[in-house]
Amino acid sequence: MRFSIAVFLLATLKIMGQEQETPLDSVQELKEVQVTATLKKKIETAMKMNVSVDEFLASSDNISFIKRGAYAWEPLLNNMGMERSTITIDGMHIFGACTDKMDPITSYVESNNLAAVDITSGQQGSSNGATIAGSVDLKRKSTPFSMQPNWAGTYQTGFELNNEQFYNQGNMAYSSRNFVAEGSISYRKAENYTDGNDEVVDHSQYQKFNTSVGLAYKTGDLSSVRVDAIFDVAKDVGYPALPMDLWLSRALIASATYKQFFEDGIAKVWDAKVYYNAIEHYMDDTTRPENLVHMDMPGWSTTYGLLSKIHLQKNRLSSEVQLNAYDNLSIAEMRMYPQDRSERTMFAYSWPWVTTQYAGLSVNNSLEVSEQSVVDFGGSLGVNYNHSKYVDFNWIFYPGASQEKTRWLPSLYAGYKHKLDQFDFSIGAGYGHRAPSVSEGYGYYIYNSFDRYDYIGNPDLKNEVSYELNASAGFRSEKFSLGANVNYFYIQDYIIGRILSLGSPMNYQSVGVKGYTSLDYATLFNFSLHSSYAITSDLHWKGTLAYARGMDNDKGNLPFIRPLSYQTSLHFQNGALGIQTTLNGDFEQEHYSPEYGEDLTPAYTILNLSADYSFTLNTYKTVLQVGAENVLNQYYSTYADWGNIPRMGRNFFTSLQINF
Amino acid sequence: MKIFNLVITVICIAAMMSCTLDKTDYEAELGAVVTDEYEFEEALSLSGNGYQISLEALNGTFFKGYNELRFNITDTATDQVVPNANITFLPVRTDADDVAYSCPHRYELAYEAANDHYLGYAVFDHETAADARWEVFLTITIGDEFFSVQQEITVEPQPNMNLNMTAFTGNDGGQYYIALIAPVSPGVAENELIAGIFRYNQPEVAAGDFPDPSQFSFSKVQNATLLLDPRMPEPSMGNHSSPNNQDLIQGEDGLYHGVVNYTMTGNWTLNFMLQSSYGDVIKGTEVPTDFTPGVEGEKSELHIDILF
Ligand SMILES: [Cu+2]
Numbered sequence: 001m002r003f004s005i006a007v008f009l010l011a012t013l014k015i016m017g018q019e020q021e022t023p024l025d026s027v028q029e030l031k032e033v034q035v036t037a038t039l040k041k042k043i044e045t046a047m048k049m050n051v052s053v054d055e056f057l058a059s060s061d062n063i064s065f066i067k068r069g070a071y072a073w074e075p076l077l078n079n080m081g082m083e084r085s086t087i088t089i090d091g092m093h094i095f096g097a098c099t100d101k102m103d104p105i106t107s108y109v110e111s112n113n114l115a116a117v118d119i120t121s122g123q124q125g126s127s128n129g130a131t132i133a134g135s136v137d138l139k140r141k142s143t144p145f146s147m148q149p150n151w152a153g154t155y156q157t158g159f160e161l162n163n164e165q166f167y168n169q170g171n172m173a174y175s176s177r178n179f180v181a182e183g184s185i186s187y188r189k190a191e192n193y194t195d196g197n198d199e200v201v202d203h204s205q206y207q208k209f210n211t212s213v214g215l216a217y218k219t220g221d222l223s224s225v226r227v228d229a230i231f232d233v234a235k236d237v238g239y240p241a242l243p244m245d246l247w248l249s250r251a252l253i254a255s256a257t258y259k260q261f262f263e264d265g266i267a268k269v270w271d272a273k274v275y276y277n278a279i280e281h282y283m284d285d286t287t288r289p290e291n292l293v294h295m296d297m298p299g300w301s302t303t304y305g306l307l308s309k310i311h312l313q314k315n316r317l318s319s320e321v322q323l324n325a326y327d328n329l330s331i332a333e334m335r336m337y338p339q340d341r342s343e344r345t346m347f348a349y350s351w352p353w354v355t356t357q358y359a360g361l362s363v364n365n366s367l368e369v370s371e372q373s374v375v376d377f378g379g380s381l382g383v384n385y386n387h388s389k390y391v392d393f394n395w396i397f398y399p400g401a402s403q404e405k406t407r408w409l410p411s412l413y414a415g416y417k418h419k420l421d422q423f424d425f426s427i428g429a430g431y432g433h434r435a436p437s438v439s440e441g442y443g444y445y446i447y448n449s450f451d452r453y454d455y456i457g458n459p460d461l462k463n464e465v466s467y468e469l470n471a472s473a474g475f476r477s478e479k480f481s482l483g484a485n486v487n488y489f490y491i492q493d494y495i496i497g498r499i500l501s502l503g504s505p506m507n508y509q510s511v512g513v514k515g516y517t518s519l520d521y522a523t524l525f526n527f528s529l530h531s532s533y534a535i536t537s538d539l540h541w542k543g544t545l546a547y548a549r550g551m552d553n554d555k556g557n558l559p560f561i562r563p564l565s566y567q568t569s570l571h572f573q574n575g576a577l578g579i580q581t582t583l584n585g586d587f588e589q590e591h592y593s594p595e596y597g598e599d600l601t602p603a604y605t606i607l608n609l610s611a612d613y614s615f616t617l618n619t620y621k622t623v624l625q626v627g628a629e630n631v632l633n634q635y636y637s638t639y640a641d642w643g644n645i646p647r648m649g650r651n652f653f654t655s656l657q658i659n660f
Numbered sequence: 661m662k663i664f665n666l667v668i669t670v671i672c673i674a675a676m677m678s679c680t681l682d683k684t685d686y687e688a689e690l691g692a693v694v695t696d697e698y699e700f701e702e703a704l705s706l707s708g709n710g711y712q713i714s715l716e717a718l719n720g721t722f723f724k725g726y727n728e729l730r731f732n733i734t735d736t737a738t739d740q741v742v743p744n745a746n747i748t749f750l751p752v753r754t755d756a757d758d759v760a761y762s763c764p765h766r767y768e769l770a771y772e773a774a775n776d777h778y779l780g781y782a783v784f785d786h787e788t789a790a791d792a793r794w795e796v797f798l799t800i801t802i803g804d805e806f807f808s809v810q811q812e813i814t815v816e817p818q819p820n821m822n823l824n825m826t827a828f829t830g831n832d833g834g835q836y837y838i839a840l841i842a843p844v845s846p847g848v849a850e851n852e853l854i855a856g857i858f859r860y861n862q863p864e865v866a867a868g869d870f871p872d873p874s875q876f877s878f879s880k881v882q883n884a885t886l887l888l889d890p891r892m893p894e895p896s897m898g899n900h901s902s903p904n905n906q907d908l909i910q911g912e913d914g915l916y917h918g919v920v921n922y923t924m925t926g927n928w929t930l931n932f933m934l935q936s937s938y939g940d941v942i943k944g945t946e947v948p949t950d951f952t953p954g955v956e957g958e959k960s961e962l963h964i965d966i967l968f
Contacts, residue, residue, distance in 0.1 A: 278679075292953055333684055336896065339895050343927065344692075344967060347684065348848055392848060508954070
């Protein structure tokens, strides 16, 4: 049903239009000010023109991934999982509906409806909501109004040999003086991939359909309204590392935004948004006849929210004040079928109708102290309320635990940046709280196939409190740049699963029960070094080296911490022809955590190659790209591959992009 | 902007549309096997000496297991409820060989002034069968008036496994009965578990005129402990158990109270060990805690199966 509506929305679009880089009028002249964030522009990597959102994020220094298959990788920011970072789409909060983390927010968008990704490390990212690791904000495409009516479009298609992935993506936009309509549509289908030993990795296929529509209307010289919607369907998605696959996952993400610019005064622009999103997620184990127990595990997540952001500027101080509120209801069910199907099924909630309400006010300031130096400072105060409708489930392990819980979540940060000729330095500190996630607080027998324990949430967990220090130094000349970033987190009451001496496993593959518990503290250290050099005007080199270390209060290793890793790439560009090659890999994962199911992951190195050529096809600007990933057909799995599933072997890809 | 409005409308409609698969109605799920809609209704009406005696049971039916019983006695001439009568109650089962047995019951009923009725109970250990019948015998003393009535009754199978009972011979040779009383309709939750534990009193004197109550005497077992270990017997559940259960100990009402946690709906086995006030095991064996996926769970020799 929703599918047909999406098609209808697109059809309305088709009656309208096309786009191009257009002259701006007053509404666009004021660009949104990025107070703190490092913006990742252009959704393509150095290697590949058409990438999935995951592949794109993977090219960022401080993002790594837990991979459960070929689809929907779980992003780790600063080596911390989804519950410790805030992932939003244009500031909107969306919560996955899967207890097994099959559906990070990044799986509900597609590269052709995104314009950029905003990654902010640590407490500077708290403006969208309480966080420890930082924030990832996925920015949707938004075509500006134009003086003359304009149509623009892009069509992209491609094929990847290894998993027979075939995709088609189209974008269209129409803009005029006071009206913009744009839309995108994308469909990808992939079969099982083969690993470096040329063996097929079963259950690694996927199918994803995504469409988006955006309509903007200028309500005055300095104001506009915009409505956006994304509709995403993933079907028949395999998760080779998990004991279950996905039958269907659907998301509807809708918002309406009002934007007002001001010509005079300290207020520059005000942005207000209301949003709604609904996610449904249905897992499927009928594809796994080897499973002893057949289970249905559906999940639903519905969020309403509002966002109001005002940007102020006076002299050398620019500030952003943001109000953020949302209400989420997360439901996950578990129904087990007995071997004798005439017997009664066994039912429980893995998320017993958990409501999360959050309201927070944040202020980000940037003060230019002098020509060379800037002080960033700010903070937020949020109130987080949880309610568990069927609290009986939580009482089984924690009799008398609170059905309702209100938490205050403060955050503060300050940083100083200094530029000295070709050098720049920065130091900063932060302090912030976060509330436990739905699973950590209220999860009930959520099976983790990595360490093979059933996880139980504790509603009365303390807030996790982060103390953070960060610094950077860099040098830049015409041909050469070198920079280093370092950050350190001391996280008090760090939430992690510990074996419970209570109860017994519910899932037949499970070996015991773990409860989310607060460690006294844990520490996390991230370091990265990046450099670039222009060997000639045509040939550029880039390199990154990253290291991280995470420890608990007994000096034990935290799980999913990336070992020493590197990436080096060469890019040659001559006129219409571009050639690039990258070499990346991890060293041996010395600091693994057997307690959380990790084992020593050996080192690996992957070589990738690609070439692209731009030309005009019938007056349309066209780019053709061919390339190969994992050229040497290495058999490998990374430290964060769930259950050590092997990654894809050699993969040839080709893609064609036509702009009109 | 017609299209603009239209699109907003469409988005709103789409947003309000229901999901692909419906969410489970949890209350209906719990009520799928057992209902907690029980009411006391008249199960039996007797008359004698100008009095009308009405016996109320849940749903107006006698079931195998624990039955709470309420008696009313009215003077037919005045249509007045008679308080403070002395009533005795004796259920007797006669089997194919014409041997008479009884079952745990309250012999001398208690008058409850607040509700104008007399309270008793019976733990029927068998259903009425083609070759075995149940009869109730009542004696009533009102002032110096005395009369007795008797009537055959039908004991139906227990439809609610949460009210199951078991009868067994203890290691001490005694005849014991354990009957579940609560929860009538359990949830996936901490449930207060109430059971009655009874023992047959061997007669010390020879039988008198039938029915001689001294031959059919039962008492509540005193100060024992009923050790509890709930499991899911379903093979695929691999001997799954639950945390935070509490063994049953005797409360002021003479019944045994404990806590059972059910972690999900379905079939459960309450494994028991009955321990006397001296700590001897009267009946029951420990069940292994091994996780055995694919194998039907082992049960204690003393257990009651439930389902919700
Ligand atoms: Cu899932």
